[in-house]
Amino acid sequence: MDILMYLEQRASDFVKLWLIFAFVYFRMLTAMPLTIDAEWTTIAPNHHYWITQGRWFAYVLTTFILPPHLVPYFTIALFGLLACAAYLLVLKSCSLPLDWRTLLTFPIFCGFPIWSFIAEFPSNIAGAGVSLLLCALAALAIKSRRAENGTPGWLVAAEIAALTMAIGTYQAFVVVYPTMIIALLLINPSFANLKDRTGLAVQAALILIAATLLNYAIQKLFYFGFGLLPGGYVAQFLRLDLFLDSPLWVLAKTAFQAANIYFGTPRVFGSFLIVGVVVVMGAIAGSRGSWVNLCLVGSLMSVPLGLAFASGGSGLPDRALLGVPIAIWALSILALHDRVKAIRYVSIAAIALLTIQSVAVISQYQAVRNLVAEHDRSAAAQIYQRIASVADLTQVTKVDFFGGLPAPKPVFRTGRTSSAAGSFFSWDNGNAGRIAAYMKLLGYENLQLLPEAERRGLVGRYRSMPSWPNAGSVVRDGDIVLVKLGEAIGYFP
Template sequence: MHNFDIKINLNNIYDKLFLQRFKFIIALLSYLLVYGFEVTHFTLSIDEEFFDNFRQTVSLGRWGHALLRLYLLPEPYVPFFSAILCLIILSFSAVISSSYLKLSKVASYSFIIMLVALPQLAYQIQFENQVDTIALAILFSSISPHVFSSRLKFKRTAFVLLSIFSLSIYQSIFFYGFSLFLASLILKSIRNEIRFREIFIQIFSYILLIVIAIVINAIIAKYISLITDIPQSSYLSAMIGWGKSSFLQTLSLSFLYIKEYVTFNTFYGLNSFSWTSFLLGVMSLKLLIQKHKKALLIISLSIFLFISSFSLIIVFGAWVAPRAMIQLPLIFAALFVIVCEVFNVKRLACFLSLVFLCVGASSSNRLFYSDYMARESDKQMARQIISQIYTQIPDFNINKTPVFFYGAYSPDNEWKIKKSDVFGASFFEWDGGNNIRIHGFFNINNIANFIMVDSAQKKALINAARNIPTWPNRESVQFIDGAVLVKIGNELSSVNL
């Protein structure tokens, strides 16, 4: 009898492990479908033209990312490897998140697929110099609610440490763990597994520990900035809109940015998120008609979860880049399975999740292809420029003669998509035509390794540029005062002064 009991227990453990493994396979296959083009066709994007990002990430307070790159992960990235590692880590994160929510087998499949189906991470994976570290931050944020709800002796310390690890890589990711925590509270309320008073105690404790983690992370970031002699950037503080105009104006603008996410008018590929407001309304109506004893609590928490999608917009009172809206896919998936649990639908949920996955995959891969075609246009233009330099200046010596680009130019890209942030953008137009970026693009593509002009030459070239034609006119390339001037636009960017 004792041996029989052991056999049953071993079979249960095996079944649980098999289920987790199967969920991982579903997650990884889904991620490969949505982000397959970037995995198989590495495409150089803005910010990927630099080989060393240590100073930049430390200055931004992302010391965890900097240390991971310095001691563990390749700097700045490795084509294919960085992207596939990211998807593997994200797949583990998806499995952990579904387990934390204690979903049924079928519901967990729907949740994982929906988590992948909203391709917000396309806007993050586009920057391969941080894809693997971002994935690790999401993994830490997925584990942290587990730890918070566990019976570990030092669970609060472990929770704070995990939160610090996430914050040190990408500051906005701590919202991810909080959204997962809220989703769990909603599901427990639907199942009558938690009391009203306990919910508010847990939320208060969670927020208190997060604040402690934020403070400790800020102190560590300041210390690392001091010992590395790298000043902290004002990038994040510059983003804050509150106080720069009247309260009502800032509030109105914030509302307009949020409105785009619920009216099918947001960034390309993210319009599926607008369905969450509809699902939220239908679920609320169902609970009120049923007279569920916790209807108001469930609806209130669900609205809170939905609003948490826009935490950064509310905190900053300003427009926020789609790559920073990390928690959108989680809230999208969580609200979907919450509604499905209220309506007790399973097969329909799986079918709908697959439909959304196909929509997300088509949108994501088109975004990456638009970037791929932008780089093809950029490389063609770069080769034309170097050819024109040698045609106009036969004795040009690339090792001795500096090159200066005046203005900005956007090569034709029929695949560029409206409302797609920086997807499809050209290196020749970024920052209004940034010489550092343009030189970096030439260099990293092995087209040319130009020398930068000095301040005296720059002044002479800027003055001369006003009187010469712009690219693609062949006279746009001139040899002036010992340097080459390439005029690709009429407006000089302030970054080149």
């Protein structure tokens, strides 16, 4: 199995896929990805924040391999290149040619709007592309080993290593690999009997367990080596205690979330998506024939929601449900290959319409980001000008921000956990650290945010001050400039 030779032979196919990707993501490719979190990841003195989030390989990628992420075009384009390569490998795993069916369904694989939720974070999306490719490599490797009835030790080790790095980049990929394996079992005719399916599934499960344990061990080594502790951000989503307390309630909430996603409700995506038709047609086509197929289809749709279940059925950002686009893609392939003509024709129309809808909502989200970005740039300029009216900004000036500005009302609806409508001046009800970092990134120099201990001591001083933009909302108190943006106290770490 020479993967590089295979990809080289498919160069023309790669170009076709890239053009489709560019069509789906054109609006994001041409925009500056200055969104929430980019303000501090860009200017951070190091990338240790990845380690505290349990993403040791993201630290390796960001520190030693990937260029800066806050540049137009690059991060989304790199994700696209890696997604195209991953797709070709997934097709090979499933013994599928690149024909009109697989071209028609590629926008689901790489452009279903859940991907755009993670693409809102430029520091994440390139690494997500790397992880997607690593999962595809691992799936192809295990398929090739089973097909050739051989188990070379180095290849097993390579599969475990690939999955370990994928999970170490973004933990949500722990469900992407098994979703790919289930898709392979349903689509690849070489695995039509129960014995072959069981053998592949057991091996894949063992490899996933080994990779998860190895990732845990490596992460512990990174904590120890860098003298860091877990930051708590990722751990807050692991709520198995909720399942132990109310198992039926957690199952019901997870099922409700799955229904909202698989039926494309505006509650999740901001706009209605016709994905439900694709899912139903694919489920009918895939479950026909045996109870094993029915179980596999059920697993295909359930596994991507595994992390939602682990989080208690709700509270997990939709950007973490990265197995969902793979599952919907597999269902669309099953529907397009069904023997019933009506299912094929309905699926063709639904998939084409879903592609148009996906492009529309991704562009819609980007339009909201652009308008919020204009609001934030204008607010930053006005605030800096007001600070300059009470302090000499040719010198380093101590400053404190209290509260936040009201978030601009988006002209279009966005996804329920999307950050597209997030303003740097309203996030966390006002986060002084984000505001100061954002203004520094825009070039507003000589603003030195006070330490948290000093900021807490000034809270009472703001009670008598009016809020922005009223006169007196920016004042000088000794050698400190106080800026009151809102009445709520805002975020304190």
